Amino acid sequence: HSFTGNASTAKNATITIGSQGSDYDIWNHIADSKQAKKLGLKIKVKQITDGVQLNNATAQGSVDVNAFQSYSYLQAFNQQHKKNQLVALGTTYLEPLGIYSDKYKKISQIPNGATIAIANNPANTARGLLLLQSAGLIKLKKNFPALGNTNDIVSNPKHLKFKEIDDTTGPRVVHDLDAVLISNTVALEGHLNVLKDSIFHEKIDVSTRSNINILATAKKNKNNANYKKLVKLYHNATIQKYIKDKYDGTKVEVQKPLSYLK
Amino acid sequence: MMLKQIFPNVAHIWPQFVQGIWDTIYMTVWSSVIAGVLGLVVGIILVITQEGGIAEDSYVYGLTDKVVNLLRSIPFIILLAVMFPITNFIVHTTVGTTAALVPLVVGIFPFYARQVQNALLEIDPQVIEAARSMGSGNLEIIFRIYLREGLPDLIRASIVTVISLIGLTTMAGAIGSGGLGDVAISIGYARYQNDVTIAAMLVILLMVFLVQFLGDWLARKTVHL
Amino acid sequence: MMLKQIFPNVAHIWPQFVQGIWDTIYMTVWSSVIAGVLGLVVGIILVITQEGGIAEDSYVYGLTDKVVNLLRSIPFIILLAVMFPITNFIVHTTVGTTAALVPLVVGIFPFYARQVQNALLEIDPQVIEAARSMGSGNLEIIFRIYLREGLPDLIRASIVTVISLIGLTTMAGAIGSGGLGDVAISIGYARYQNDVTIAAMLVILLMVFLVQFLGDWLARKTVHL
């Protein structure tokens, strides 16, 4: 049961990927795929549901590579962990965050004093606030931090109230509140299609580039060739087709150099 | 100000922190009260209907016993979800501190019922027999013997339960109920603001100590020795 | 096959589901054993050092009491984080079922210690006095009186604890320990595959009933009546 994940550079050594949610499924699919075998990669996928723990485990070496976070989440982690830094191996996709509502069809219908649920996990809180800002509902501080929160709102003309909830409960409480921000992973599982069902969602542009998901590993493995192959593997056409079909195109592929993120 | 130096981030989110304290107190107090009553009732039912009890009834016992175990089998996070419709029906909302009360109560009262059962089992059957010989009915035995002779044990069981409950409230953050646990986890822990985590835990610790202290004091007082 | 019809998604993740069962059993058994021993020791320390105990020592009692409360104050998810370096040191990994044992043990043993304390407090002081009059030392009193006379109560306390522990293992998914709780939450609940949630919970329920049944049976057997 214990697996000492000493990040091994030896060929054919098993790579342990830590992941969660739909990413976990995707990487399980990839691990079993012909494409992986062709590249000579033995992949083992481990579900670790707590993001902080997953990053910790990656930095410490129990997990070789993780696939679950956006770049901004990684930055936030690095800010606090000067010794155990993580680095991105490559970009994977962007999942648009959406604003969902049972009661209203358009942003403009959201009334004064409405209650809006946003994620209580920090990367998604900040991301949600940014989305609300681009929807024109609120205004945030100039230098809004990567893990900013509701304290950083400078203008809230509709006097919206915010409830921070576990984002996985989003689809379950959507009928109970005026609007709920739901990340796509969660929306998908709740049979919501961000592109069709949300009343507003993220677009891929410079303002959302830090929301792009990445593969991450401990800094010392930055140049591990095998790990780098994982990025390539992810963007393999056959695999991308599978993902696109399975998730109705809501996991928008992003294949950019790491420099794009900075 | 000291606070700002030792706990810079706490100072930053001070109103939220204070709100967290109140939320925790609110949830703990109310769910203690409600789950306390429920658990006591169910615990007593378990004691009196079980084999050798004053109102032995293997059917009622079996049923109650199984329901208690059933409820205890459900992971809290799932309980939150399972409870949604019921919560909505009772408190007309499914998020926030009040909504959290429903799953908290359902999550803790079966536990308390077991504790009550174990505590009351300790009462000397001979004393109950003496009460029966004096013509006490089941209700009198419950109120005048079980709840009286078993009081110190009940108090100790309650301490354990309230402390467990405080622990449980930290998970209720999942449905936006806030509270110190949520502050500690979703602000302190998830945002790497260790000072917030530590500050929140210190306050929780204080509450736990307070509960234990008050409980111990009460238990000692009720033993009369 | 029946399974496929009633629990289509379970059939789909069958190996994972089976693995979940084993993981839960693995975590429950081992952390029960380790936390059992630890909790028993600490519980006994609490009983014997407290006021009127056979080795009264207000200093040791105060310290142990406070450590227990301190550990009980830490939300499990934070405990996972706090335990991180210790876990790494002890089991050389921080994820997976084995790594989960460390925080599970630390999370549950203080609880068990309290249960043990409450259970052993019930033993008639006159019987302990009789043992002292026969020249029994503290160790003999612990092993021959407390652990013997208090056995049925200890067993009941253990049932409550093991069931709580099964509940706790469902949270250990946070560090990739898997188990049925994780299956129920991160597959069943999070993906709206209710059949998975229900199936996982049914198995958990089965385990809870088994623990309760075995415990009750043992407790009854050790009372001898």
Add this chain to the structure above:
Amino acid sequence: MTDLQNPIVDLHDVSVTFQSNGKPLHAVDKVNLQIKQGDIYGIIGYSGAGKSTLVRTINLLQKPTAGKVTVSGKDLLQLSSSELRKARKKIGMIFQHFNLLNSRTVLNNVEYPLLSQRISKVKRQAKAKHLLEVVGLAEFEHSYPEQLSGGQKQRVAIARALANDPDILVSDEATSALDPKTTDDILDLLKHLNETLGLTIVLITHEMQVIKSICHHVAVMDDGKIIERGEVAEVFSNPQQALTQNFVDSSANVTGALEQIKADPDLQDLAEGERILYLKFRNKATKESLISDLTELYQLKANILFANIERIQTTSIGYLIIILSGTPKRLADGINFLNRHGVRVQLLPGKKGADNDAEANIS
């Protein structure tokens, strides 16, 4: 085994069988017992005979395995639970192990049976305080049972059993932990309640003195059965069973005395014309003077080594061990005289005597 008219307690063919290590143990075995209103009924027997188990069937604390329990005309086994509760309130019970409520003060313990009655707190406490005074514990009203001595606990239990003004008091060794003086006080109290209020009392005791001083009837239990019963004077003066005899003897302390005398070297060395005699007699309120008569009529001198003569109700029961001295002829005449007057005479082995019944010796 008289058939009483309307007994207040009527146990009919009552049996209680326990399972003990797999084997059935007949703690009470088809017992029939009728106790009339106003009686004081003692129950004696060896340890483990089934006394406690038997009396516990009177208020159904112990459900009989078989048989019928009728108290105050009601078949208890047929009562609804609320009727049974009402019936129990009229049966006070003092337990062998006190069974006090540890969380309540002495006063509150005595108040307990009154809690379910519609009387004011003031009255209730007044009554409880009065009872505590009666049992000599007024100053302990605010103590808790743990702070009491064994006898004090027992007295609290006695006061508690009386609080409900019961019709029947069932007492299981209620005075065994009490000193003789306190025992006397308690017995006086019980006698008084019996005489003034007609309280029916069923009491188990190991102290024959208690039976003799307050009981009207007595039953002797052995191995789950009542092997002998009747009026106290009758049973004590004329026991039919070896066991009863044994108890009666021990109550007169005669067993110990006989042993002592047999073991005394001084008494082995009797002079010519001396005999050690063991005399047993019972008379209806004796107005005779046997010893004086022996001296007067036969010029025999009696040196009393041991004597226990007491009256149970109207019967005098006596045990005497004497050294009788005189000429052989007169000794024989004297013994004959005693025999004629209903005294059983037994010759004890002195140096000169043979271990024979004196009766046989001379007839």
Add this chain to the structure above:
Amino acid sequence: MTDLQNPIVDLHDVSVTFQSNGKPLHAVDKVNLQIKQGDIYGIIGYSGAGKSTLVRTINLLQKPTAGKVTVSGKDLLQLSSSELRKARKKIGMIFQHFNLLNSRTVLNNVEYPLLSQRISKVKRQAKAKHLLEVVGLAEFEHSYPEQLSGGQKQRVAIARALANDPDILVSDEATSALDPKTTDDILDLLKHLNETLGLTIVLITHEMQVIKSICHHVAVMDDGKIIERGEVAEVFSNPQQALTQNFVDSSANVTGALEQIKADPDLQDLAEGERILYLKFRNKATKESLISDLTELYQLKANILFANIERIQTTSIGYLIIILSGTPKRLADGINFLNRHGVRVQLLPGKKGADNDAEANIS
């Protein structure tokens, strides 16, 4: 209060003070008690006098508030805890409330004290079984305490206290729940152990008969203090304190008899020349024949209403209530005769008599 050489138990100025409702309660008050090796020492006293508390200081189960406890030459308060444990093993204790281990069988209860000794299980069980046979519970070895009657539990406690071959046995009302026959058996056992092994016994009892039949010394406690002590015969024949007198009288059942006689209407109606007399005497192994002498010398007839004459060790102690009849002159002479022979005579109020001391009446 003899100063003994090397007493096995030596309590020096021992006090135990409890806090009871805020007030201090001196349960044991500066008691000095020396008991010599091989003695059987009885302790009597009212309920709550402090007897249990006192004997519990002997093995320090009750730590004295003040004073010194020396047992077998060791100052117990100075011992290390392991030395104290060793000392306790040599002090067997039978508790007023038995304190058996409910989770163990009867056999295992008796085995308990032997567990910490280096003897084989076979030997241990053999010993325990032997002790159970001795107390008559062999067939109950596999029962649990809850399945026993009160007396059976007490006997288990007795067997357990003897298992360790103690030097000293402390017994707190060990026979109070036992029937007379079983009591005798247990007392015989204790006497036997005392005589053959030199077992020192300290026993609390409310049964004067127990004191009389096996104790060598007795102490009377009242309100935390020992108010009288000495050889049993001495104390019982010549009690110095009213309380002791009370106990002695009650042990002879004379108190009850006096009441009975005073209340008897028949006896109120005495003929001319009849007197009811209450006689008390003690002699060193009396070889006198008072009644016969009264008849022989003064032609007085004695009708014995009540008699209790027994021997405690070498002293005869007698209580008699008689109707003495004869001419007034002879009556006076007879009473004088009795007085001369050390008999205390008290005239009881018959119809014709006055409630005066007969001594005073004639002198």
